[in-house]
Amino acid sequence: MSHVFDISEPVGISTQEMLYNGVKLMVEGVLMNKPITDKDREKAEICAKKCSVCTSARKEQKGFKLFLVKIEEVMCPYCRAYKKVYGRKAHEPLVKSSAST
Numbered sequence: 621m622s623h624v625f626d627i628s629e630p631v632g633i634s635t636q637e638m639l640y641n642g643v644k645l646m647v648e649g650v651l652m653n654k655p656i657t658d659k660d661r662e663k664a665e666i667c668a669k670k671c672s673v674c675t676s677a678r679k680e681q682k683g684f685k686l687f688l689v690k691i692e693e694v695m696c697p698y699c700r701a702y703k704k705v706y707g708r709k710a711h712e713p714l715v716k717s718s719a720s721t
Contacts, residue, residue, distance in 0.1 A: 663701035
């Protein structure tokens, strides 16, 4: 089942979040008129899968690598693209989805 969200007129809603049937949705990139491009997706994939510092910081959640990524994500275009595409910072742990029946 697919849901379509009309966010063309976000009247009275902040650029950080939007409510849909009482559920908060993070739609920062869309509301700030920064559409996600193919280049953003490519950079985000590099951060997610190929960057050893970011992947280990997400996995371990401690140590120097985590500290480094927290600082680096302000300057690194790959970390910024990761945040734009996935809606979470590059150092935040991955959320495992549970299988629903």
